[in-house]
Amino acid sequence: xxxxxxxxxxxxxxxxxxxxxxxxxxxxxxxxxxxxxxxxxxxxxxxxxxxxxxxxxxxxxxxxxxxxxxxxxxxxxxxxxxxxxxxxxxxxxxxxxxxxxxxxx
Numbered sequence: 001x002x003x004x005x006x007x008x009x010x011x012x013x014x015x016x017x018x019x020x021x022x023x024x025x026x027x028x029x030x031x032x033x034x035x036x037x038x039x040x041x042x043x044x045x046x047x048x049x050x051x052x053x054x055x056x057x058x059x060x061x062x063x064x065x066x067x068x069x070x071x072x073x074x075x076x077x078x079x080x081x082x083x084x085x086x087x088x089x090x091x092x093x094x095x096x097x098x099x100x101x102x103x104x105x
Contacts, residue, residue: 018087021060024068024098028054028078029091047049053105054094055079068098 021027031053036042055075062068070076083096 017057017091017093019058019088021058021095023060024062024066025060025095026056026068026070026098026101027058027086028076028083028094028096028101029057030054030094036041050080057093059098061096070101070104073084077105079104 017027019027031051033049034043053075056070056072059068059070059072059103078094078096078101082100083094086093086095
């Protein structure tokens, strides 16, 4: 009998977002915008840049001849204006095609 640890984590993560993207689409939770520069200067809300990094929280199965290469939990970089912003249970997410993902970090 195995411990409940891994199974609980997966079910908790799956219940976090109740959406299943179709085809080659992925759902990304954007990283928080930086609030401080490397030199310690605090950035006001009006000057914060839109983050271009996030974590995959759901991925579709891919197309018939092109399976999706990213998986849930991958930290990725994406284009500045890529995707469509959606709000689920008060949390902001982006849904986009996998081709809009530039790199896995």
